[in-house]
Amino acid sequence: MTVAAILSKKGRDVVTVSADLSISDVVHLLANRRIGAVVVTDPANRIVGIVSERDVVRALARGVGSIDGAVSSIMTAKVVTCTDRDTINEVMARMTEGRFRHLPVVDAGQLAGIVSIGDVVKARIEQVEREADEMRAYIAMA
Template identity: 75%
Template sequence: MTVAAILSGKGRGVTTAAIDTTIREAVHILAERRIGALVVVDASRRIIGIVSERDIVRALDRFGTEALDGQVASIMTARVVTCSDTDTINHVMERMTEGRFRHLPVVEEGRLAGIVSIGDVVKARIQQVEREAEEMRAYIAMA
């Protein structure tokens, strides 16, 4: 199973932010949308960075509530690990586990084309394992 299969089920919509979005605005968007990360993009949807709940918590710990008036550019991860829709679920899960991050933007031709979370990947993997188990039971029953 590939990232494309996940995106075909959940859609390719991604909540994004501009580089000058304040951290306060980012907090509001994350809470309102019930999501864990915002992809920071330029006008042509090229990824500039990613800001997660974890980044915001660290900023609050370091700078207090004054951090909320800063821009996401000051706390975002600028070296964003990405994937393509042809990557397998196992490969993506491995990258996320090794990198210790929970959101992986999907890029096509240098532009943002979707995002997968660790929850999306785990759900897809469980479905894959259940399907394989059912196929095995059917095979054994026919033998």
Template identity: 55%
Template sequence: MTVKAILDEKGRDVVTIAAGKTLAEASALLAERGIGAVVVLSGDDRIGGILSERDIVRAVGKEGAAALGKPVSSVMTARVKICHEESTVDEVMQIMTKGRFRHLPVEKDGRLDGIVSIGDVVKRRIEEVEREAADIRSYIGTA
């Protein structure tokens, strides 16, 4: 199973934010959309960073409520790990596990093309395991 299959089913829409917006605005956007991260675009749909709930909580924990007035660019992760349509579910799981993050932007031709979450990846992996188990049961039943 590839990232392309995930995106083909769930869609390629990604919630984005400008680097100059405040953490308060980013928090409101995350809450409004019920999501855990937003991609920061640097222009021409190029990935400039990613901001997660965890990033905001760390900033507030360190600086208090004043952190909410800071720009997204001051807290976001600028060196974003990405994947591509051809990436497999197993590859994406390894990237997410190693980096300890839950969202992975998908890049195509240098531009943002979608995003996959750990929930998307786990759902696909469970479907694969269930399909394999059904195939094995079917094979045993006909043997």
């Protein structure tokens, strides 16, 4: 199963913000939309960063100057991405290795979606259950 299969079910909508948006506005956006991360993009829809709940907590812990400061001051600038052709196992490995829960999907240099660890785990469980059902059906026919 690939990332494209996940996106075909959940959709390709991604909440994005500009780098000059305030940290306070991003915190409210995360809370109101009940999401764990937003992608920071430039006017050409290219990814310049990502801000997750963890980034906000880390900033607060180190005493960020002001919650009214720009989100660019707390965002993760080196964003790991995937394509919709990547498999679930490849994406799970990337997320585990990098210890992050959100992975933007890129197509031809443009933001094309986002997958969370929850999306990936759900898809993997569905895949395992489908394989188990197929195995039971095969055994029943024997």
